[in-house]
Amino acid sequence: MSGEHVLICVAWPYANGPLHLGHVAGCYLPPDIQYRFERALGNHVLMVSGSDEHGTPITVTAETQGISPQDVVDEYHAINLQALTDLGCAWANSIDARGPAYGGALFNRTSHAEHKRMVQENFRKLFDAGFFERQTMEQYYETNEDGSGRFLPDRYVEGTCPTCGDDDARGDQCDSCGATYEAVELKNPVSKMNPDAKVEIRETEHLFYRLDLFQDALQEHAADRQSVWKTNVKAMTKQWLDMGLRPRAVTRDLDWGIDVPLKEDVWHGKCVYVWFEAVQGYLTCAKIWAQNNADRLDGGEHAWKRWWMVHEDGSVPRHLYFLGKDNIPFHTVIWPALILGLNQVAKGKTADESIVLPGPGELALEANVPAMDYLMLAGGQFSKSRKHAVWLPSFLERYDPDMLRYYLSINMPEQGDTDFNWPDFVSKVNNELNAAYGNFVHRVLTLGPRFPFDPGASPFARHDNHPSVQVHKDALEVALKDITNLLQRHRYKEALRRVMNVAQYGNQILQNAAPWVHMKQPQDGAEESLATLSFCWRIVRFLAIVTQPFLPTSAQRLWSSLGYDTEVMDVSWHDAVDWTAPLVWLDAAPSPLFERLDLEEILAVEHTLVEDEPQHAQVHGVKGGKKSGGKNMKQETEGVAYVDFETFMSVNLRVGKIVEAQDHPDADKLYVVKLDDGSGTLRTICAGLKEHYSRSAMEGMMVVFVENLKPRPLRGVVSEGMMLAADDGEGVVKLITVDGEIKPGSQVR
Numbered sequence: 001m002s003g004e005h006v007l008i009c010v011a012w013p014y015a016n017g018p019l020h021l022g023h024v025a026g027c028y029l030p031p032d033i034q035y036r037f038e039r040a041l042g043n044h045v046l047m048v049s050g051s052d053e054h055g056t057p058i059t060v061t062a063e064t065q066g067i068s069p070q071d072v073v074d075e076y077h078a079i080n081l082q083a084l085t086d087l088g089c090a091w092a093n094s095i096d097a098r099g100p101a102y103g104g105a106l107f108n109r110t111s112h113a114e115h116k117r118m119v120q121e122n123f124r125k126l127f128d129a130g131f132f133e134r135q136t137m138e139q140y141y142e143t144n145e146d147g148s149g150r151f152l153p154d155r156y157v158e159g160t161c162p163t164c165g166d167d168d169a170r171g172d173q174c175d176s177c178g179a180t181y182e183a184v185e186l187k188n189p190v191s192k193m194n195p196d197a198k199v200e201i202r203e204t205e206h207l208f209y210r211l212d213l214f215q216d217a218l219q220e221h222a223a224d225r226q227s228v229w230k231t232n233v234k235a236m237t238k239q240w241l242d243m244g245l246r247p248r249a250v251t252r253d254l255d256w257g258i259d260v261p262l263k264e265d266v267w268h269g270k271c272v273y274v275w276f277e278a279v280q281g282y283l284t285c286a287k288i289w290a291q292n293n294a295d296r297l298d299g300g301e302h303a304w305k306r307w308w309m310v311h312e313d314g315s316v317p318r319h320l321y322f323l324g325k326d327n328i329p330f331h332t333v334i335w336p337a338l339i340l341g342l343n344q345v346a347k348g349k350t351a352d353e354s355i356v357l358p359g360p361g362e363l364a365l366e367a368n369v370p371a372m373d374y375l376m377l378a379g380g381q382f383s384k385s386r387k388h389a390v391w392l393p394s395f396l397e398r399y400d401p402d403m404l405r406y407y408l409s410i411n412m413p414e415q416g417d418t419d420f421n422w423p424d425f426v427s428k429v430n431n432e433l434n435a436a437y438g439n440f441v442h443r444v445l446t447l448g449p450r451f452p453f454d455p456g457a458s459p460f461a462r463h464d465n466h467p468s469v470q471v472h473k474d475a476l477e478v479a480l481k482d483i484t485n486l487l488q489r490h491r492y493k494e495a496l497r498r499v500m501n502v503a504q505y506g507n508q509i510l511q512n513a514a515p516w517v518h519m520k521q522p523q524d525g526a527e528e529s530l531a532t533l534s535f536c537w538r539i540v541r542f543l544a545i546v547t548q549p550f551l552p553t554s555a556q557r558l559w560s561s562l563g564y565d566t567e568v569m570d571v572s573w574h575d576a577v578d579w580t581a582p583l584v585w586l587d588a589a590p591s592p593l594f595e596r597l598d599l600e601e602i603l604a605v606e607h608t609l610v611e612d613e614p615q616h617a618q619v620h621g622v623k624g625g626k627k628s629g630g631k632n633m634k635q636e637t638e639g640v641a642y643v644d645f646e647t648f649m650s651v652n653l654r655v656g657k658i659v660e661a662q663d664h665p666d667a668d669k670l671y672v673v674k675l676d677d678g679s680g681t682l683r684t685i686c687a688g689l690k691e692h693y694s695r696s697a698m699e700g701m702m703v704v705f706v707e708n709l710k711p712r713p714l715r716g717v718v719s720e721g722m723m724l725a726a727d728d729g730e731g732v733v734k735l736i737t738v739d740g741e742i743k744p745g746s747q748v749r
């Protein structure tokens with residue numbers, strides 16, 4: 001059995017809110033592309049990740065909503081796993097279809113009992129070997145009237161900024177002036193959750209991991225990686241190493257998390273700091289995957305070692321970590337320091353003995369950390385009311401996952417932040433995905449049956465492998481080399497662009513060959529022309545195989561349209577240029593690969609979905625994505641574009657009475673509403689309310705509408721304004737109405 005062992009490590013999302021498109025572009029789509037590509041190459045690939053369920057991001061969310069932390073993590077673990085699966089990410093592949101020796105995938109949770117047990121065991125070993133030091137810290141403590149109390153993590157404290165005097169400063173950072181400080185430096189501290197409680201500074205004991213002991217080994221490791229790491233990874237790692245590593249706290253005063261596994265009273269009521277345990281998930285997840293599948297795996301529950309340990313022959317399993325740029329030092333400095341510490345204790349050595357890079361039988365360090373920059377939400381007109389579009393679950397309710405995968409891949413924030421906006425999304429889907437790729441495929445598959453051919457046989461067979469197509473074979477072989485090379489270097493955007501070039505190439509040679517000229521009555525050059533069309537079938541097959549990592553759902557649809565009853569995901573990458581593959585054929589007429597999007601219609605529907613973003617979704621910073629801040633964000637928050645007062649006042653809101661609602665003749669989701677706006681003539685408004693109101697229920701309603709929205713044609717009907725509606729984000733949409741009788745045309749202030 002040949003093939004390399006590859007471990008795909010995906011940053012663990014906090015389970016306290018839904019994933020948004022920024023997370024997907026930065027952390028969750030690239031590893032899935034890589035996973036699928038590595039599998040197609042024939043490698044043994046294990047993909048690991050899961051929900052990060054401990055720490056203050058979770059408890060803050062729970063306390064804000066008045067529910068238990070367990071409820072929060074149960075809800076969002078399920079939502080996020082479902083959304084990633086809906087996006088086509090291969091988390092359901094518990095065991096590789098090629099056989100258990102090839103690996104699989106596991107999206108686990110840090111609340112998993114085995115994860116907890118392994119973390120505690122590692123904690124204990126590192127403690128015993130002298131890798132922790134004890135420090136006395138000062139921290140805020142709140143006391144309630146009844147005498148009960150607790151230590152307050154930084155996120156739980158607010159007060160006056162010690163630098164600029166702003167009254168809305170957070171525990172460790174001021175959003176007004178940008179200063180960071182120790183929480184105890186804050187003036188007039190108040191408990192955020194419990195403002196009446198008495199807050200004072202108390203001393204508390206904590207353990208710190210001796211990162212400083214790993215300085216030399218990590219510098220050696222970083223030097224080793226200079227030719228591999230991207231510029232941003234090199235720069236951020238260097239910055240950390242240049243500052244000199246310092247011990248880092250591994251315990252904290254919090255009850256939601258993994259208990260500190262030490263018996264002394266002083267550790268009672270403290271938990272393992274979330275960074276220390278969640279990052280170990282990459283390792284525990286691989287072990288738990290092997291446990292889960294032990295009866296099928298060669299080596300049983302020890303099978304994980306093939307993906308984690310330097311092999312006896314010195315070859316190293318390739319560890320690829322996918323994360324957002326805010327998380328780089330964690331994966332190039334902190335996690336490697338933990339791995340090196342675990343290797344040290346596995347050898348029976350202590351913190352006093354010299355620390356060396358991993359050898360055979362030891363846990364391997366990362367091979368690369370292809371960290372992405374951020375995908376931003378454009379601060380234009382849609383970002384304010386269009387927050388729902390940012391969230392992955394609601395996006396996938398409305399659009400083909402491959403459209404999103406295409407858009408995010410072709411805009412991947414590989415070298416600098418990129419933007420999401422609706423017009424660009426629609427334009428790329430229509431003009432690139434559809435016009436170049438979808439259209440080419442459709443032409444080839446519909447031209448085929450117009451060939452004169454033997455019933456039951458592939459119409460392309462007679463004209464296959466004509467000498468005139470050699471030049472096209474050469475072109476595709478070069479293309480495959482380029483695409484492979486780019487994917488190996490994690491250049492997803494360019495790789496996909498190269499794939500799209502092949503579709504354009506196909507369109508071009510088909511256009512030049514004009515086979516339709518010869519369909520009924522062959523003219524001069526018929527043989528070469530039909531040979532080109534026949535080769536275009538091979539280009540379509542090539543495209544199904546090489547789009548599979550990027551666009552798995554449509555690749556499978558295309559594969560089936562070609563006449564295959566297998567999974568394109570399991571087809572070998574280099575089969576894309578196997579020119580001897582039989583020309584299978586499906587007699588059924590193919591349906592178009594992608595739907596065309598209508599920007600005006602999308603905007604109309606999006607406009608009616610005025611979604612109020614859940615408060616808790618704003619409070620956390622999800623690892624690997626753009627950090628969002630606390631309640632007093634003064635800097636730009638992703639997804640929020642502030643408007644000034646004049647802009648707001650320039651919107652004319654009035655009351656109107658719905659006279660009638662009719663189905664839009666050409667758009668399934670829209671009503672055409674006639675509104676009495678008090679002017680004497682009826683106003684026409686298109687509204688995406690069909691799923692929420694029957695026509696008769698709407699008639700007679702007094703609603704609030706925007707009077708001065710520029711009229712726009714929506715699939716042939718000019719819409720003159722917009723009605724306001726509320727949306728809870730879970731499918732309930734209600735029109736905004738007025739409280740009682742009032743004249744149509746009345747101003748809303």
Ligand SMILES: [Zn+2]
Binds near residue numbers: 161164165174175176
């Ligand atoms: Zn300040």
